[in-house]
Amino acid sequence: MTTILDPTDERVPVERSITPRPPSISGTVALLDISKPRGSVLIDRLQELLQQRLPDVTFNRYAKPTFAKPAPDELRRQIQAENDFVVEALAD
């Protein structure tokens, strides 16, 4: 990985680069429902399918209080602390 120094006045955040894709999935996976109507239905089905393929992985369910606002910091910290991966259902 190369590290460079920001040539700008730093008023705009740098776009984050994508974390390298891990070769396999293990540990815990967060499933985050953003609270759009019927988002939970999608996540239920997704969990069911993933659990079949990844029997050793633990799935944790989370939900944002409202889809209209970013996730509260506390929820983000909790998801980060408790999981290795996160899957988020972004829209209805």
Place this chain on the structure above:
Amino acid sequence: MGLAVVPFSLEDTSGANISFPGQRHGLVCFVKEDCPTCHAVMPVLAELYRVYQGNLDIHVIGQTQQGNTVLENQYSPPFSMLDDSTLKVSFATDIEIVPSLFWTDEQGQTSQCLVGFVRDEWQQLCADLDLVFETNSTDIDWSAFPEWRAGCGSMSADPLIADRLRAESQNSPLRARKIDIGSGDDDFEFMFDQGFSDGLPLVPPTPERVLRMLAGSHRDPQEVLAIMPPNMGEVTVEKVAINAVMAGCMPQYMPIINTVVQAICTDEYNIHGVMATTMGASPVIVVNGPIREQIDMNMKLGALGQGNRANATIGRAVRLLLRNMGGARPGGTERSTLGNPMKFTMCFAEWEERSPWQPLHVERGFNASDSVVTIFTMTSGPTLIVDQDSRSAGALAGTMGLCLEAAFNPKAHYATDCLLVVVPEHIDTLMRDGYSKADLRQRIQEVTARPIRELVADEVSGTGFKAEVAASMSKVQLDRRLPKFKSEDDIHIVVAGSEAGKFSAAFHGWATGEIGSISVSRKIDEI
């Protein structure tokens, strides 16, 4: 000597963390495996361990993991080697040579430091230790060891590695935000995507490269050189260095770029207007004085063109700063209708030695021995002045005037200024008649002077004096002759180019005077 071992916590080969300073005096020796002298001292270190382990903490610090394994396998020392493969302890302790042996007290303060291996010195150190600790090193067979061996360079002092270590160290002068480019990403594509580029590839501004660039300036990296419009970004020396790296500069160009930044971010120069205008203006940087030679600038064949690193990259660094620090991006606050290729870079030096006249910076009040940048705002050019036929100064200067008539448009008088670049062959023609710069300026004004009645908008060209304004003028007023330039001072003159070719050139200016941009000269004071 003033070296002191920094406090550390390093792993030994069993994975245990060993801390320094401990509760006791210490003997700390830095070694690396590919140093023959370090091999030679391994048995000596084993002897020291045998004699002093009860009284002192003995640490042998190796600079590579693989090397530590090799040394332990080869010598089976009674101690476990410590791993400084990150070289952070070696670097912070500032050792230059291995082996370096330190005797330290309980607080880690250095009592003695021995560099390389001089048998007498090591033997004397043992005698000193014996006095303090009532130990007995007399059974060490010193005759088994070489009399003298020079050490090798510490890996932490390797220039390539040292720059990285300096960038990572706690007292690193770097403060700019660090951006990690993902391992799956291409460095060059990433920089394009972030919008850092002028459209051409950039050199990645890694901390090591930026540190090397900063070495070209005497200034504090965090010194704010200027507030750069339109975004009013605070341009520090560090930010200049970052953009200079991207542009491809060498460190010795830094004083010029720093000075240009200060010169353009002034009310007179008005870089905000220069960047924002739809007209397509851009700075032209002219360099005078000794620095031209010191950094190998081109002032001769092809001076206004490509192929010279200093000319090309100094101008580019300034443009990248305007983009990244000033925020002047096309479509944003940079609104040029057509743009022009001089917006990539435009910087050259005056060939003062080929000029019969005072060079530009002396004319503008500096000493000949000063190194000075002068920034002129151009909108067009360099447009060639082709005259292979004139044999007198007056005729050639007349051609120059007629060509300059085109600046903006031929009816635009008193509207702009110009930077005239006179080539050697044209100089020779002008000097046949002993022309001074003043004579040249006067002749340009003379041949371009037109009665106002010829500068009125008409069916041939709708620009110029408005017909209704002209209608209100008297005959005397309409007969008044206006030269092209409002003042002879608006004709800036420098000398450059190769010995062959009767092709001078002119940069046409932008709106000049207080309403636009006034050329600014500034001494480069950090050389």
